[in-house]
Amino acid sequence: MENPSLRTGMEADPAAGERMHRFIADAFGFCRSITGDGVRDTLRLVEQTIPLTQVEVPTGTEVLDWTVPQEWALRDAFVIAPDGRRLFDVAESNLHLVGYSTPFRGVVDLEELKAHLHSLPDHPDLVPYRTSYYSPTWGFCATQRDVDALEPGEYEVVVDTELFDGSLTYGELVLPGDDEREVLVTTHTCHPSLANDNLSGIAVAAEVARALAAVPHRFTYRFLFIPGTIGAITWLATHREVVDRVHCGLVLTGLGDAGGFTYKRSRRGDTVIDRAAELVVERDAGGRMLDWYPYGYDERQFCSPGFDLAVGRLTRAVHGEFPEYHTSADDLSFVDQAQLTHSATTVLRLLGAVDGDDTFRNLTPYGEPRLGARGLYRGTGGAIDRRSYEMAVLWVLSLSDGHHDLMAIAEASELEMGAVVEAADQLMGAGLLARV
Amino acid sequence: MENPSLRTGMEADPAAGERMHRFIADAFGFCRSITGDGVRDTLRLVEQTIPLTQVEVPTGTEVLDWTVPQEWALRDAFVIAPDGRRLFDVAESNLHLVGYSTPFRGVVDLEELKAHLHSLPDHPDLVPYRTSYYSPTWGFCATQRDVDALEPGEYEVVVDTELFDGSLTYGELVLPGDDEREVLVTTHTCHPSLANDNLSGIAVAAEVARALAAVPHRFTYRFLFIPGTIGAITWLATHREVVDRVHCGLVLTGLGDAGGFTYKRSRRGDTVIDRAAELVVERDAGGRMLDWYPYGYDERQFCSPGFDLAVGRLTRAVHGEFPEYHTSADDLSFVDQAQLTHSATTVLRLLGAVDGDDTFRNLTPYGEPRLGARGLYRGTGGAIDRRSYEMAVLWVLSLSDGHHDLMAIAEASELEMGAVVEAADQLMGAGLLARV
């Protein structure tokens, strides 16, 4: 195939890596949380790559078992030490303040201050990322080294935040296809200055959307940029009619680090997206496969047993398995441009396998048809080599009995899904196959 | 859980090991066979631990394809050598006489005597255990060393036994539960002075019964102390209505030696007891799993294709795989008190997994319910650690779709069955689960 085609395997735009890395750098300092202007500013930056609809859901809206919380705004937060030094200043890093800290101004002694400090004894130079969405309190995050150096005395604490009836914000882009069934691509937007988790996911999702918008595709693709947990719950609660037409989906996060891919299966474990991942992530890209488990990211909500959607998750390093996870070490140096590009390509191939999959019936099933006479041994001159193509033709004819889909054929034949899809296209053209 | 609970995992009584070892020592000298006073005396000794019903089934009773045989009584048996020494005296060890030997008194030469002697050329210092229930004959068992030392000459043989119309004896204890479905625990009582095979099985079964009698349990538990083969056949033939309500069962034998556990699957191979053993014996206790094969102990009868009960077998060393098997080396030194206790604990955990297993439906299946608001993230302060408990809560919610039972959840989550059962109990208490 001479033009890039989602069905037969496309690659990310060569310029995508630089675009993604710049986005991450630009958005790094925004104070994202599950609500607020940090999210809105981030979505506006995403709009430099793709158009988005920003949706606002008011505080107090009932969503499934939950309620949309108050909006949180951070103006300033720091501590003044007895010697006058300014500590844990959010102007330096927004990780210093526990997310959703309630407003506080006052003077506390060292003991009381320490009851509000979070640090990592095992990683004494890293600042942890902490939130307290549903237990009203305030707190600061600091390196263990800084905590240990605190002298007794009076500390002035300033937590200039506000909780108010506002809204929860998310971004959405729908790319309609011939088929109204939808493929979801979702990524969480609620983490502050953490580069891999999850500015990398946002960047890759945007770049994939940009590529998809430019090529034909069968299914309808819906990209969601949502706050974790409450955002997924809010979207699910407010889109029950879309849920019914979800074909499959993918949660994206942590796609810029140096590690290999890790795909986590949907709850059902053998859905179309899981099977595509077996081909594209595990077999072709050497990635690791994890069975479903009920913690992690927003797949928890999409795969809750009532919805039970065919939603898997693609990451590189996995939450909790690397020391930089949810700390100040997940900074710009932790994400790599080439890894981001490879991630975007892999997501495109994964979606391509889903988009190209179909089930056919061989119309000349008694003995092999004469392929030479129909020009089907010519090869194609494209990206897929001649031998793979001829093998793919034989495999598609052999297994197209109305029961094996093209992914099953790619699996049995050990051929790339793109070669199999292309062979099926040519056999359809020659009148040898019918779609089931 | 503060009180011991079968459902969430209980341990054998710390005093059980000593009690079991003393029982084995006390019963070791009794002349057990498939009938007779040796069995009756053994059952009476078991009654020091648990109450038993002793059942007598008359000689001649037709049982399935078999007939209850005549009762056998041994008064005395020995051989007088040409030099006047008394050899192979049952007063020394009841292994010396072939079980069910027919009465005989007479003088024979060495050649004729040897035709009636059994020994083990490969283990010249061990006396084998032999029986001849259905071919009427007499015989003695001896060490190869003693057989080789016999001089030519006249030997006086005394086999003072009796075969008469009496009965076959077995012991039974039923512990009724809320559910009339029964869990069988059976062990054979027909082996004479062999400690591991099977005084250890009798001891462990009795101790498990004692523990179960003291705690709530869902199913009805029936403990059977029966002669091998003919005893199982007799019980099956006379309890067809009980057979119909057998939920599952376990044959216990050889549980005192130093080896690890070996679980043999039921004929169907994937029954509730097999699945419980995969969790408790294989995964948690590092035991070995064997697929069904049609020889061994009384599982042969319980799993014959007409009954096809969900009956597995738990042993440590396996019949025929260790040199002490069915020889004089299976003596008191071969069984260990700590191993017996560990066996009793493992049987209790195996039965606990069966007792606690159930299938639920998540009543808030759309998205995750707010657990913190319901106090379900508090942990429990019990034997099960907080993290396991919280994971268990998430797993039970995720997989309780009416199809996965708690054993399936324990398997998928790699959590202990007790943690999963406890999480389900708490979720039921919070109104988040319904029993299917």
Place this chain on the structure above:
Amino acid sequence: MENPSLRTGMEADPAAGERMHRFIADAFGFCRSITGDGVRDTLRLVEQTIPLTQVEVPTGTEVLDWTVPQEWALRDAFVIAPDGRRLFDVAESNLHLVGYSTPFRGVVDLEELKAHLHSLPDHPDLVPYRTSYYSPTWGFCATQRDVDALEPGEYEVVVDTELFDGSLTYGELVLPGDDEREVLVTTHTCHPSLANDNLSGIAVAAEVARALAAVPHRFTYRFLFIPGTIGAITWLATHREVVDRVHCGLVLTGLGDAGGFTYKRSRRGDTVIDRAAELVVERDAGGRMLDWYPYGYDERQFCSPGFDLAVGRLTRAVHGEFPEYHTSADDLSFVDQAQLTHSATTVLRLLGAVDGDDTFRNLTPYGEPRLGARGLYRGTGGAIDRRSYEMAVLWVLSLSDGHHDLMAIAEASELEMGAVVEAADQLMGAGLLARV
């Protein structure tokens, strides 16, 4: 069993090896192709071992998607070099001419000649085997060394062949059994001077047919000696009513080399012949198993999705995996008499497992029946040892529930299929089993 029996496991005739090797030597020089006298002469030589029906199908007959081609006759073919030497003479080896070369006489320069030459740069001393059935052209095959030594100049080319309306020839032998369902044994006859591929297959098929004709068998066996691809397609097109009663089948080729066995599964992968091969080829003979793939030999046609027959393939070395494949090195020295004999024995055991397979119901399924009383512990004094026999009796009783066939019992028990079949025969004789 004292007489050889297909059901319980028979061996090839001790004289078979010599007979097969002589056949291969005698037939080696014939110029076989997909049509013509070389095939007819080969079939006549097969008739020294077994009777055959030679069938002629006229040129132009429509067969499925194909047409029976013109018959091809070779009278002479060679090249005269500028120095007068005669090169690539078919009198030396019929591999020198591309099969189905069109007639040509003329003088060509070296460049033009080379466009018609085929050689193997990686194996410079081997002559390749090439055909051009459906693209009319002529060509010669030579060693790379000879090609490289050609001097510029004028070459006289003689291709004295003829293509004419004649027929396609195949041989067939049907051995009727009690059951009209048929087991196919097929082998291709279209390769010229290649010993392993496929004179070995023809020899083994003939020897197996000879052995089968001499013993009772349940199924009807049909042996096909057919040209590759077009022959299979022709037979399938003209025997649709036989196809409907095919129980299973086996494609034989490449059975004389020094390698171990390779069995290729039918398209369905779990048919009766595949299961027999798991026992006989993989487990008992240590052979390798390949899953279905849609290239290779005539299994391509028998397993095309419309027919989808239970046809597997047995070879030793696999096409394309050894350097001698389709070259002049596949000569008489490449096939071994003992390997041929072992191949014939293995095919007989494979067919025997199919022939002996059946499903029974235990008529005394409640508990074990008394076997001693019925003389079923006597052993048999035959080839199968007593312990295997007794185990087989227990296994057959245990698993004969109407669902497990004897092959499943052989698999579960790890016993030879012959021992299991014999146990079932004896249990039938004792009235303990009924055929389902």
